Amino acid sequence: MEEFEDKGGVGRTELENLGEFGLIDRLTQDLPIHNPQSTLKAVGDDAAVLKVPEGHVQLVSKDLLIEGIHFDMTYCPLKHLGYKAIAVNLSDIAAMNAKPLQVLVGIAVSNRYSLEALEELYAGMRLCCDRYGVDLVGGDTTSSVSGLCISVTVLGSALPERVCYRSGAKENDLLCVSGDLGGAYAGLLLLEREKREFLANPNVQPDFKDFSYVLERQLKPEPRTDIVDLLARLDVKPTSMIDISDGLASEILHLSKESSCGCMLYQSKIPVDAETCKALEIFNILPEVAALSGGEDYELLFTISQKDYEKIKDVPEIRIIGHMVEAAQGNYMVPENGTMIPLTAQGWQAFNKR
Ligand code: ADP
Ligand code: MG
Numbered sequence: 159m160e161e162f163e164d165k166g167g168v169g170r171t172e173l174e175n176l177g178e179f180g181l182i183d184r185l186t187q188d189l190p191i192h193n194p195q196s197t198l199k200a201v202g203d204d205a206a207v208l209k210v211p212e213g214h215v216q217l218v219s220k221d222l223l224i225e226g227i228h229f230d231m232t233y234c235p236l237k238h239l240g241y242k243a244i245a246v247n248l249s250d251i252a253a254m255n256a257k258p259l260q261v262l263v264g265i266a267v268s269n270r271y272s273l274e275a276l277e278e279l280y281a282g283m284r285l286c287c288d289r290y291g292v293d294l295v296g297g298d299t300t301s302s303v304s305g306l307c308i309s310v311t312v313l314g315s316a317l318p319e320r321v322c323y324r325s326g327a328k329e330n331d332l333l334c335v336s337g338d339l340g341g342a343y344a345g346l347l348l349l350e351r352e353k354r355e356f357l358a359n360p361n362v363q364p365d366f367k368d369f370s371y372v373l374e375r376q377l378k379p380e381p382r383t384d385i386v387d388l389l390a391r392l393d394v395k396p397t398s399m400i401d402i403s404d405g406l407a408s409e410i411l412h413l414s415k416e417s418s419c420g421c422m423l424y425q426s427k428i429p430v431d432a433e434t435c436k437a438l439e440i441f442n443i444l445p446e447v448a449a450l451s452g453g454e455d456y457e458l459l460f461t462i463s464q465k466d467y468e469k470i471k472d473v474p475e476i477r478i479i480g481h482m483v484e485a486a487q488g489n490y491m492v493p494e495n496g497t498m499i500p501l502t503a504q505g506w507q508a509f510n511k512r
Contacts, residue, residue: 171272349377429449
C-alpha cells in the first residue's frame with residue numbers, strides 16, 4: 159500500500175480562506191481523462207458532456223456516505239475513504255456486468271476539515287479512478303454544519319445483451335462467487351478493537367502486524383471489474399448478478415427473491431482466506447458467519463447456467479458455492495453433514511437502531 163503511506167507534515171489551510179471556487183479549483187485541477195471517446199467535457203462548465211459508446215446502453219448508480227453512519231474518522235484515513243467511496247460505486251456497475259466510465263462527486267463538508275484533508279480525500283478518489291480507468295467529470299461542493307457527506311454517482315456502459323440483472327436466475331443454475339469473503343468484517347473488528355484500546359490509552363500503538371490483508375479488505379475494497387472482463391473472455395454471461403455489500407446471506411436472498419427461486423448454499427464451499435480465519439478467531443467468530451453476515455467484501459455473486467460449468471470450473475478466481483432450486487424449497491445453507499440451516503438476512507441494515 160505504498161501510495162497510501164502517510165506523508166506527514168501537511169499544513170492546515172482553512173476552507174473559509176479559500177472559498178468554494180478556490181476549493182473546487184484545488185480539488186479538480188489536472189484531472190486526467192481516460193475515456194476521451196466517451197468523456198467529451200469533464201469538470202469546468204455547468205455540466206459534463208458524455209457520449210455512450212456506439213450500440214451500448216448507459217448505466218447509472220449513486221451511493222451516499224455519511225460520517226458517523228458509514229465511516230468513522232477515528233480509524234478511516236481520508237485517502238482510503240476517498241478510494242472506497244469510488245470503489246463501492248464502481249462495484250455497482252460491475253455487478254450489472256458493465257464497465258464504469260465516469261463518476262460525479264458531491265461533498266458537504268464542515269469547517270472541521272482543512273484543504274489538506276480534502277486533498278487527501280481526493281487523492282484517494284483519483285487513485286481509484288486512475289486504477290480503473292474512470293473519469294471524474296464533475297460534482298458539487300457545499301458546507302455542512304457537522305461532519306462530512308460524500309455522494310458519488312457513477313456512469314457506465316455495456317452492450318444491452320451483456321447486462322445482468324438480479325432477476326435472471328433459473329432453477330438448477332450454479333451459484334458462483336469471486337474472490338473470498340468475510341475479510342472486510344474481520345478488518346472492521348480489528349479496527350474497532352484498536353479504537354476501544356486507543357480511547358482507553360492513547361499512547362498505545364496499534365498492533366496490526368500479520369493482518370494487512372483484512373485491513374485492506376475493510377479500508378480499501380477493490381471493485382471486481384476484472385471479473386466482468388474475465389466472464390466476457392470466457393464467453394459466459396451470468397443469468398443473474400449482484401455485488402456483496404451486505405453479506406452473502408442477504409445477497410443470496412436478493413437474487414432468490416428477484417428471480418423467484420430458492421437456493422442451496424454449500425457451507426464447505428464458502429471461500430474464506432486463511433488470514434481472515436486467523437483474525438476472526440481472536441473474536442470467536444466462525445468464518446462462515448463473517449462471510450454470511452459481515453458485508454463490505456464487494457465481491458461479485460452470480461448464477462450461471464449448468465451448460466457453462468466447463469468454462470468456469472478451473473478458474474481460480476471463481477468458486478461454485480451452491481445452486482438454485484425452485485422457490486418452494488426455500489433458501490438454505492447445507493453443511494457437509496447435519497441439518498440444513500435457513501438463510502436469513504442478518505447483514506448490514508441501513509435502518510438498524512444504533
Ligand atoms: P454550478 O454553480 O454551476 O453548480 P459549480 O461552481 O458548483 O457550478 O461547479 C463548477 C464545476 O466544478 C462544475 O463542472 C462541477 O461539476 C465541478 N465541481 C464542483 N464541485 C466538485 C467536486 N466536489 N468534485 C468534482 N467536481 C466538482
Ligand atoms: Mg454546483
